[in-house]
Amino acid sequence: MTIIAIDQNLCTGCKECSKVCPTLAIEGYPHQPQTIAESRCVMCGQCVQKCKSYVSVAEHGAEAYERVRSERGLPESVKEPLFAAYNVCRLNEVKAALADPDKFTLVQCAPAVRMAIAEDFGYPLGTLAAGKLAAALRRIGFNKVYDANFGADVTIMEEGSELIDRVTNKGLLPMFTSCCPAWVRYVETKHPDLRNHLSSTKSPQQIEGALMKTYGAKITKTPAEKIYVVSVMPCTCKQFESSRPEMSDSGGRDVDVVMTTRELAWLIKDLGIDFAALPDEGFDKPLGDYSGAAGIFGVTGGVMEAALRTGYELLTGEAIPAVDIAAVRGTDGFRTAEVPVGQLKLKVGIVTGLKNVEPVMEELKAGRLNDYHFIEVMTCPEGCVTGGGQPKLLVDLDLPEAYRARAAATYSHDKELPVRKSHENPSVKKLYDDFLKKPLGKESHKLLHTTYAGDPKHH
Amino acid sequence: MPSEFGLFVSADPGKCSGCKACELACFQSHHVKRNKVGLTVGTVAVPVTPKLYVTVMETASMPIQCKHCENAPCKAVCKQFAISRADGVVIVDEKKCIGCKDCLMACPFGAVSLLPYFVDGRPVPQADSDEGKVAAAKCDLCFEDTAGPACVRACPNEALHLTDVDADRKRKNIAAAEALAVINAGVPERGLL
Numbered sequence: 001m002t003i004i005a006i007d008q009n010l011c012t013g014c015k016e017c018s019k020v021c022p023t024l025a026i027e028g029y030p031h032q033p034q035t036i037a038e039s040r041c042v043m044c045g046q047c048v049q050k051c052k053s054y055v056s057v058a059e060h061g062a063e064a065y066e067r068v069r070s071e072r073g074l075p076e077s078v079k080e081p082l083f084a085a086y087n088v089c090r091l092n093e094v095k096a097a098l099a100d101p102d103k104f105t106l107v108q109c110a111p112a113v114r115m116a117i118a119e120d121f122g123y124p125l126g127t128l129a130a131g132k133l134a135a136a137l138r139r140i141g142f143n144k145v146y147d148a149n150f151g152a153d154v155t156i157m158e159e160g161s162e163l164i165d166r167v168t169n170k171g172l173l174p175m176f177t178s179c180c181p182a183w184v185r186y187v188e189t190k191h192p193d194l195r196n197h198l199s200s201t202k203s204p205q206q207i208e209g210a211l212m213k214t215y216g217a218k219i220t221k222t223p224a225e226k227i228y229v230v231s232v233m234p235c236t237c238k239q240f241e242s243s244r245p246e247m248s249d250s251g252g253r254d255v256d257v258v259m260t261t262r263e264l265a266w267l268i269k270d271l272g273i274d275f276a277a278l279p280d281e282g283f284d285k286p287l288g289d290y291s292g293a294a295g296i297f298g299v300t301g302g303v304m305e306a307a308l309r310t311g312y313e314l315l316t317g318e319a320i321p322a323v324d325i326a327a328v329r330g331t332d333g334f335r336t337a338e339v340p341v342g343q344l345k346l347k348v349g350i351v352t353g354l355k356n357v358e359p360v361m362e363e364l365k366a367g368r369l370n371d372y373h374f375i376e377v378m379t380c381p382e383g384c385v386t387g388g389g390q391p392k393l394l395v396d397l398d399l400p401e402a403y404r405a406r407a408a409a410t411y412s413h414d415k416e417l418p419v420r421k422s423h424e425n426p427s428v429k430k431l432y433d434d435f436l437k438k439p440l441g442k443e444s445h446k447l448l449h450t451t452y453a454g455d456p457k458h459h
Numbered sequence: 460m461p462s463e464f465g466l467f468v469s470a471d472p473g474k475c476s477g478c479k480a481c482e483l484a485c486f487q488s489h490h491v492k493r494n495k496v497g498l499t500v501g502t503v504a505v506p507v508t509p510k511l512y513v514t515v516m517e518t519a520s521m522p523i524q525c526k527h528c529e530n531a532p533c534k535a536v537c538k539q540f541a542i543s544r545a546d547g548v549v550i551v552d553e554k555k556c557i558g559c560k561d562c563l564m565a566c567p568f569g570a571v572s573l574l575p576y577f578v579d580g581r582p583v584p585q586a587d588s589d590e591g592k593v594a595a596a597k598c599d600l601c602f603e604d605t606a607g608p609a610c611v612r613a614c615p616n617e618a619l620h621l622t623d624v625d626a627d628r629k630r631k632n633i634a635a636a637e638a639l640a641v642i643n644a645g646v647p648e649r650g651l652l
Binding site for chain 1: 476477478479480483484486487496498500502503504506507513515517518572574575609612613615
């Protein structure tokens with residue numbers, strides 16, 4: 001399955017994309033069209049964000065634009081520039097599902113989508129639009145507007161419990177986060193011997209998908225086979241993640257199709273929905289309920305902070321003294337912190353930007369990270385708010401401000417939410433009471449955990 | 460002292476990667492008001508019409524843009540008086556342009572193109588038909604932008620410069636004079652000539 005491609009007719013061979021590719025997967029001579037080495041590509045889409053070589057009236061002719069748009073299966077309402085590097089669009093599958101009366105469509109959005117989608121409607125960079133996003137998805141016609149943020153809260157319950165289990169039962173440490181599919185892909189292809197350091201907990205998208213098709217089927221009284229799950233992600237790699245054979249623990253695929261933030265903006269425009277006129281609405285309960293901790297998954301250090309807010313309480317039985325954990329915030333490529341958790345000094349690390357991970361892997365192999373407990377890794381420059389599927393800047397000089405504003409919006413959204421810890425999300429509590437019973441339990445193990453390629457037990 | 464000649468943007472083909480960041484920045488900066496173009500690609504609903512043209516050769520690339528000629532041939536041939544030159548900047552008035560292509564023929568550098576002319580997100584119709592009109596598009600040095608040409612700022616490789624040939628010439632004169640002064644002082648027989 002092709003996720004990221006470079007149009008050979010459009011690429012000028014400037015190689016600017018190869019400067020941002022974290023795995024040196026883009027090959028070709030200067031001034032010649034480039035190709036992607038699929039064995040190395042982690043599908044992060046940073047090349048898609050970077051590429052400026054557009055279909056031009058002056059260079060390619062007046063007919064070229066419509067031809068490229070139709071080749072890529074984009075809606076005819078799309079008028080924006082199309083570039084040589086692109087991610088394969090699956091909006092046609094989304095539209096077909098919406099039009100199918102036999103399908104019960106459930107949608108989920110990643111935390112970072114609400115921090116950026118308004119930009120494609122002319123709003124300032126980093127405008128929070130959670131309410132308009134929910135309203136738009138409802139107008140589009142999804143039967144339920146759920147949220148990957150709920151899945152993120154459940155991720156914390158499972159991954160936090162897994163960390164405590166590894167720490168107290170002398171399991172393999174440090175444990176790496178597994179939310180970022182490009183990072184998981186990188187470990188599997190480049191460092192398969194280190195794959196057991198990855199948390200077995202699935203990503204929020206896949207947890208939410210598996211829950212929608214099981215728990216969601218139960219509470220909406222819908223047969224699971226009628227449920228069709230659509231994700232909206234800031235990430236081009238999430239389509240790959242959702243299509244992995246491991247990600248079908250509910251019976252069929254846990255997530256059926258993924259669209260990016262940009263593609264959702266196209267769909268909203270295509271259906272003639274006036275984004276500016278939309279009211280603020282909420283996400284549907286219970287699978288759309290979320291805490292502030294889930295919301296910060298979209299920025300670098302966010303998963304760590306969310307895990308600490310809950311892990312602290314699970315281990316010590318007391319609330320964490322300060323909910324905001326400044327020690328893990330920031331944008332440095334690799335930063336570390338020591339967080340006192342009861343008797344334990346938890347040593348944590350955060351990597352942002354996949355190009356910064358290789359020295360950390362070398363340290364790990366050399367045995368110099370043995371005293372670390374937990375390391376978060378995100379592939380994109382400053383976490384998912386800077387993902388390959390997010391609104392693309394016309395001029396890269398605006399990138400730092402986009403990154404800053406989207407992260408600032410993320411933290412202020414967290415602050416304004418009534419519940420800021422995953423384990424305090426009332427719908428998460430109910431999920432465990434009624435369905436999962438306990439973190440790392442039998443049902444969780446079946447639906448919410450996975451194994452990684454190279455494992456002999458791998459199915 | 461103000462320069463004698465008009466300034467223009469020139470590119471260093473050794474630094475230019477051919478990425479077209481300059482073309483997009485040029486387009487963006489000229490269409491904020493005219494076509495409500497924002498900061499992201501998704502805010503664009505009109506064709507990208509830059510005023511400079513990245514030219515990719517086999518082993519090098521560089522954008523070609525207007526040199527704001529002192530005796531501008533495009534201006535001389537424009538029968539509609541759509542091209543003017545003020546403060547050293549040659550500017551096209553798209554409203555007056557009839558798309559006759561005389562300026563394209565006259566320009567020795569190919570710095571002028573005819574591109575679709577959109578206002579408020581819609582094609583401007585031709586006088587006697589519904590078809591969209593085209594208009595001459597060429598560098599205007601971002602004369603309305605106090606920060607200077609958008610292309611120069613946006614280039615990721617610092618390949619573009621706002622060039623002042625008059626100042627450059629004077630600088631080269633001084634450097635040459637200084638060098639010659641040293642050389643002449645070291646050659647005694649020169650004094651006898």
